[in-house]
Amino acid sequence: MIPAPFDYAAPATLAEAFSLLEQHGDEAKILAGGHSLIPMMKLRFASPEFLVDINNIPGLSHIKEENGYLKIGALTRETELDESEVIRSKYPIFTDASKLIADPQVRNMGTVGGNIAHGDAANDHPAVMLALRAEVDISSSEGTRSVPIDEFFYGFYMTAVQPHEILTEIRIPIPNGKTGNAYHKLERKVGDYATAGVAVQITIDDAGVCTYIGIGLTNVNPVPLRAVRSEEVLLGQKVTDELIKEAAKYASEDCNPSEDLRGDEAYKRSMVNVLVKRIIHKALERAHA
Amino acid sequence: MKKQITVTVNGEQHTVEVETRTLLVHTIREQLRLTGTHIGCDTSSCGACTVLLDGKSIKSCTVLSIQADGKEISTVEGLAKDGLHPLQEGFKENHGLHCGFCTPGMLMRAVELLEKNPNPTEEEIRWGISGNLCRCTGYNNIVKAIQYAGAKMRGEETPSTEPEFV
Amino acid sequence: MIRCKTSKEISGMGHSMKRKEDDRFLQGKGNYVDDIQLPGMLHMDIVRSPYAYAKIKSINTEAALAVPGVIAVVTGKDLEQYNLHWMPTLMSDTQMVLPTDTVMYQSQEVAAVIATDRYAARDGREAVMVEYEPMKAVVDPYKALEPDAPVLRSDKEGKTDNHIWHWEVGDKDATEKLFNEADVVVKEQMHIPRIHVSSIETCGCVADYDKVENHLTMYMTTQAPHAIRTVIALVAGHVGLTEEKVRVISPDIGGGFGGKVPVYPGYVIAIAVSFLVGKPVKWVEDRSENLQADSFARDYHITAEMAGTKEGKILGTRFKILADHGYTDAAANPSKFPTGLFSIGTGSYDYGTAYMEADAVYTNKPPGGVAYRCSFRVTEAVHAIERITDRFAMEVGKDPAQLRMENFIKKEDFPWKSPTGWEYDSGDYHAGLKLAMDTVEYDKLRVEQAEKRKNGELMGIGISTFTEIVGAGPSKDFDILGIKMFDSAEIRVHPTGKAIARFGTKSQGQGHETTYAQIIAEELGIPAAHIQIEEGDTDTAPYGLGTYASRSTPTAGAAAAVAARKLRDKAKKIAAYLLEVSEEDLEWEPGKFFVKGAPEKVKTIQELVFAAYTNHPQGMEAGFEATHYYDPPNLTFPSGAYICVVDIDKETFEIKVRRFVAIDDCGNIINPMIVQGQVHGGLTQGLAPAMYEELIYDEDGNILNGTLMDYLVPTAVESPSWETGHTVTPSPHHPIGAKGVGESPTVGAPPAIANAIVDALSPYGITHMDIPITPYKIWKTLKAKGVIE
Numbered sequence A: 001m002i003p004a005p006f007d008y009a010a011p012a013t014l015a016e017a018f019s020l021l022e023q024h025g026d027e028a029k030i031l032a033g034g035h036s037l038i039p040m041m042k043l044r045f046a047s048p049e050f051l052v053d054i055n056n057i058p059g060l061s062h063i064k065e066e067n068g069y070l071k072i073g074a075l076t077r078e079t080e081l082d083e084s085e086v087i088r089s090k091y092p093i094f095t096d097a098s099k100l101i102a103d104p105q106v107r108n109m110g111t112v113g114g115n116i117a118h119g120d121a122a123n124d125h126p127a128v129m130l131a132l133r134a135e136v137d138i139s140s141s142e143g144t145r146s147v148p149i150d151e152f153f154y155g156f157y158m159t160a161v162q163p164h165e166i167l168t169e170i171r172i173p174i175p176n177g178k179t180g181n182a183y184h185k186l187e188r189k190v191g192d193y194a195t196a197g198v199a200v201q202i203t204i205d206d207a208g209v210c211t212y213i214g215i216g217l218t219n220v221n222p223v224p225l226r227a228v229r230s231e232e233v234l235l236g237q238k239v240t241d242e243l244i245k246e247a248a249k250y251a252s253e254d255c256n257p258s259e260d261l262r263g264d265e266a267y268k269r270s271m272v273n274v275l276v277k278r279i280i281h282k283a284l285e286r287a288h289a
Numbered sequence B: 001m002k003k004q005i006t007v008t009v010n011g012e013q014h015t016v017e018v019e020t021r022t023l024l025v026h027t028i029r030e031q032l033r034l035t036g037t038h039i040g041c042d043t044s045s046c047g048a049c050t051v052l053l054d055g056k057s058i059k060s061c062t063v064l065s066i067q068a069d070g071k072e073i074s075t076v077e078g079l080a081k082d083g084l085h086p087l088q089e090g091f092k093e094n095h096g097l098h099c100g101f102c103t104p105g106m107l108m109r110a111v112e113l114l115e116k117n118p119n120p121t122e123e124e125i126r127w128g129i130s131g132n133l134c135r136c137t138g139y140n141n142i143v144k145a146i147q148y149a150g151a152k153m154r155g156e157e158t159p160s161t162e163p164e165f166v
Numbered sequence C: 001m002i003r004c005k006t007s008k009e010i011s012g013m014g015h016s017m018k019r020k021e022d023d024r025f026l027q028g029k030g031n032y033v034d035d036i037q038l039p040g041m042l043h044m045d046i047v048r049s050p051y052a053y054a055k056i057k058s059i060n061t062e063a064a065l066a067v068p069g070v071i072a073v074v075t076g077k078d079l080e081q082y083n084l085h086w087m088p089t090l091m092s093d094t095q096m097v098l099p100t101d102t103v104m105y106q107s108q109e110v111a112a113v114i115a116t117d118r119y120a121a122r123d124g125r126e127a128v129m130v131e132y133e134p135m136k137a138v139v140d141p142y143k144a145l146e147p148d149a150p151v152l153r154s155d156k157e158g159k160t161d162n163h164i165w166h167w168e169v170g171d172k173d174a175t176e177k178l179f180n181e182a183d184v185v186v187k188e189q190m191h192i193p194r195i196h197v198s199s200i201e202t203c204g205c206v207a208d209y210d211k212v213e214n215h216l217t218m219y220m221t222t223q224a225p226h227a228i229r230t231v232i233a234l235v236a237g238h239v240g241l242t243e244e245k246v247r248v249i250s251p252d253i254g255g256g257f258g259g260k261v262p263v264y265p266g267y268v269i270a271i272a273v274s275f276l277v278g279k280p281v282k283w284v285e286d287r288s289e290n291l292q293a294d295s296f297a298r299d300y301h302i303t304a305e306m307a308g309t310k311e312g313k314i315l316g317t318r319f320k321i322l323a324d325h326g327y328t329d330a331a332a333n334p335s336k337f338p339t340g341l342f343s344i345g346t347g348s349y350d351y352g353t354a355y356m357e358a359d360a361v362y363t364n365k366p367p368g369g370v371a372y373r374c375s376f377r378v379t380e381a382v383h384a385i386e387r388i389t390d391r392f393a394m395e396v397g398k399d400p401a402q403l404r405m406e407n408f409i410k411k412e413d414f415p416w417k418s419p420t421g422w423e424y425d426s427g428d429y430h431a432g433l434k435l436a437m438d439t440v441e442y443d444k445l446r447v448e449q450a451e452k453r454k455n456g457e458l459m460g461i462g463i464s465t466f467t468e469i470v471g472a473g474p475s476k477d478f479d480i481l482g483i484k485m486f487d488s489a490e491i492r493v494h495p496t497g498k499a500i501a502r503f504g505t506k507s508q509g510q511g512h513e514t515t516y517a518q519i520i521a522e523e524l525g526i527p528a529a530h531i532q533i534e535e536g537d538t539d540t541a542p543y544g545l546g547t548y549a550s551r552s553t554p555t556a557g558a559a560a561a562v563a564a565r566k567l568r569d570k571a572k573k574i575a576a577y578l579l580e581v582s583e584e585d586l587e588w589e590p591g592k593f594f595v596k597g598a599p600e601k602v603k604t605i606q607e608l609v610f611a612a613y614t615n616h617p618q619g620m621e622a623g624f625e626a627t628h629y630y631d632p633p634n635l636t637f638p639s640g641a642y643i644c645v646v647d648i649d650k651e652t653f654e655i656k657v658r659r660f661v662a663i664d665d666c667g668n669i670i671n672p673m674i675v676q677g678q679v680h681g682g683l684t685q686g687l688a689p690a691m692y693e694e695l696i697y698d699e700d701g702n703i704l705n706g707t708l709m710d711y712l713v714p715t716a717v718e719s720p721s722w723e724t725g726h727t728v729t730p731s732p733h734h735p736i737g738a739k740g741v742g743e744s745p746t747v748g749a750p751p752a753i754a755n756a757i758v759d760a761l762s763p764y765g766i767t768h769m770d771i772p773i774t775p776y777k778i779w780k781t782l783k784a785k786g787v788i789e
């Protein structure tokens, strides 16, 4: 399997990258970790004429807490996320997710920015970002705009990022109070894309009332889905098993999975139901810990 | 579209001309003639092509040669220094290979695994090599081989290599 | 513990000698086919059909030929000029090399692009334009037999349906009578799905034809180089490639498991092109081509029945098979055995009545049948008998271990005549199962299970106690294309007492370079470290039928022992001469002959070999060499007792194999380390079809999972930590008492796993599930039963 020919540049600055992107328009593709793009090029499902390799641009890879946000640079590798102290101690949801994304070699290359910019509901980070209410910084020669994650995913392989733009940073509001988060997906074997995946972040006050809830779903909808009705059931309420069950049921109803080798629609809904329950419980456990 | 790249492979610097689309695995195998790195799939699934790029294990079938320009590559051919590397020894002593086709990729993956986690549990090893398929060994002895190498590299006594036949 | 007759220094049988082949593999110095690079070598890539069944209206090669680097595009019409567009299969059917008018399965070869490098070849492949007229494909083998099904092999004169052959064995009438009268009859419909062996190295070759010498050197991934040379000579002899002009070299092979036995069209096209252009041509397939077009395994639809008494005595079995062979019968079976050795399917049990029948059909799928570490259809047979035995135990309300113990053939009843005509050489089934039960602590597990069931938890215990049949085979019955299935060894000991031995087999990871040396060391007392083993080059190795179906140890291993014994006899003569005693006065101890009662009067094997070159008795032939072609008197019958414990999540139905204990009996053991390694590997290849792998086609014959993204080869995470052990019941007729082991675990594991899962689900009234059993399949089954909403 060999890609079709293309031209290539690895600019050293964002400004150069923008100008290359403007010059080549639709024919250009950004190369980050390359682990979604190159496989598609090898199969000739994608044949861009020009690749703009952004790996030589400084300042795009970082994990830091600053001004009330956890900031993740677009070029941050999965492995870096996995090994980061701040992530391990405060955002275990990422550790949950990255363990289940592909395999160690892929995680050494794949970037968090690429994972969401790819716009594939089968990828795992979109659901996580939805649960965490991330904001995405998108830059171009005209400057930087910030897009809430809820407005980021447009459709299959389509996101708010336009051909002349580069996703530069993902920002996650630092949760306060008793917060827990977790991610899990069912997979046919390790490294597989999700049959169904669920990301949850929950905050509760001392009375056990839910003051924040985010629930994101992987690969059970044409675009990454936030389970809004499920969140509404819990928000402002004292969290009970009954409510969690109801939230899970709504999520299974509101997603729109398609049948494939992983399962038919009914099966996937049923698994969403099970997983939402389990992951809310796990997030709650962590909130209490 | 041809470009020149310079890579340091197993400590030796090479300058080669590649197409922009040339996959790193092909440069390693066909231009540098280091055929220990293998190809086992076309979907980045098997890990037979695993090498270290600046010390990190990667699947060289899913990296462009131009992406490696200016970088360091380590392949299986560079592992043995004074005698076999502890991992190579571990694989031999514990029968961690049959046909040997997956072995170079397994070894290179295990190099990074042990570097980051010098004393991994069986579970950690299994997850750590989950990007490498082996069709022959059933993995038991690969796990043992990596544990053996870990012990050796930590300067501890190596576990028994007798088969655990009841 | 295994007792060894030789010292560690000699490392004969029973020693866990470290493998001699490992150093090169560990240092990246293996030499696999894709590593071969010859001056001027061209690369070939293959255009494949997107349709399962279609007429080819036109092939336009113009754009492809315009791609820089592309030098030729070969089509079926080109090959037709040399009558090379069809070739025979190993089952005397015919297979297209390249089609002239019709494609019969998705991904079938349609044209070949030849270029100066592999990138250009791939670009050329993309540029070949083929116009097809798709036709309605026949995918379901049952539908293929319906009267209005299109006749797929209309190329065969007089063919009016899709039926290939009918086969039967056993006593039909007696079986019918038994089933009519028996107290208890159980029946299940089973599908053993189509799977693919997917060795990590795909298939490929470098065909190197020398015009001046009129000589072809064919480097290829083959498990049977000699047979391939003969086939090439048979197919291409008419264009000048007669057998002495062909040299087949099988370099290191990255796993075979049967997938590298057949002759694939790519090999033949590469030869044809090299012949025409006079340059070496390399063809190495992609993984997706390998999965989609190369030889599959299984695809047996089996109706399995067992009859017995209420008390749980098995009285008889009846199996009816529909075999989906794809568009041609290219199963690499011995010629007289269209269902391979399926007739071993009466199993390890003592009863006298059985009947089996099979019909094979053509469908629009790729050809193949036996390529998955499976000893010629033994896997299908063992699955059927072990599943139906469990079903029977369930029906009569008996513990499946107990029921097996009560029905096993007894140790003292060997040799045992099976109702389908085999003579089992030896076995001790009770000992094997007992050891497995003790190791896993069976009784405790049943107690735990009963507790768990009270809480609605799903835990299952599954058993499989199988009899294998390997070492094909005795020449009166076994041949492939008429060539008898013997195998050979040639030993040459150099004057200084070091040896080289050559074989007609070909290791693909089984460790022949070590185990064969150990067999010779055992017989001659020359340290195994000093015995070099060579295989795979038809110019140097003696003729043999190759390595598959666990036949190497039973055949070539035996040949090595017999050849070595010939040499030991010669050594004895020389010793008698040198020590000036008669042969009867000599005694052998590994490595030396000494005079009985006078151990100081001794000659070492090294001294005797040296004498064979320097000081041999008058009238004796000089030198120290022997060859043997071993024709086995019978097959060997390894056995095993496997127990699997699973836990199933009661909401997601994820299956965890908690424990798996495998007790194998492969007779005398040459190298315990290697035997254990073979068992581990085979178990993972048994786990794979039980829970993960299946080639899935839609109703138009499109393959739905033709890459490793969706064809789920287990990783180290899915594969449990295997627990292995053994009993030893030597084969009485084999020179070293060995039986062969490479495939036992692949054969024995799937029913143990399936039985465990069905056991876990039995509270829901489940009696059978087809493999692969996945969480999704369990969910669907329980949903259909109304167990879950």
Ligand SMILES: Cc1cc2nc3c(=O)[nH]c(=O)nc-3n(C[C@H](O)[C@H](O)[C@H](O)COP(=O)(O)OP(=O)(O)OC[C@H]3O[C@@H](n4cnc5c(N)ncnc54)[C@H](O)[C@@H]3O)c2cc1C
Binding pocket: A029, A030, A031, A032, A033, A034, A035, A036, A037, A038, A039, A074, A075, A100, A101, A102, A103, A106, A109, A110, A111, A112, A113, A114, A115, A116, A117, A118, A119, A122, A123, A124, A125, A161, A165, A166, A167, A168, A191, A192, A193, A194, B043, B044, B045
């Ligand atoms: C075998 C295998 C298994 C996998 N399994 C999983 C899995 O289980 N879960 C999962 O989530 N993922 C999985 N992946 C995908 C992997 O995580 C990818 O790395 C990830 O989806 C994309 O990240 P990347 O950096 O490699 O992006 P690239 O491949 O470089 O890019 C992907 C797309 O995003 C665009 N893009 C990338 N970065 C930017 C940016 N900064 N700004 C604008 N556009 C950008 C590119 O132009 C391209 O269109 C798997 C991949 C492989 C090869």
Ligand code: FES
Binding pocket: B038, B039, B040, B041, B042, B043, B044, B045, B046, B047, B048, B049, B050, B059, B060, B061, B062
């Ligand atoms: S060849 Fe690179 S992952 Fe398979």
Ligand code: FES
Binding pocket: B096, B097, B098, B099, B100, B101, B102, B103, B133, B134, B135, B136, B137, C200, C254, C255, C509
């Ligand atoms: S040893 Fe053969 S694939 Fe691993």
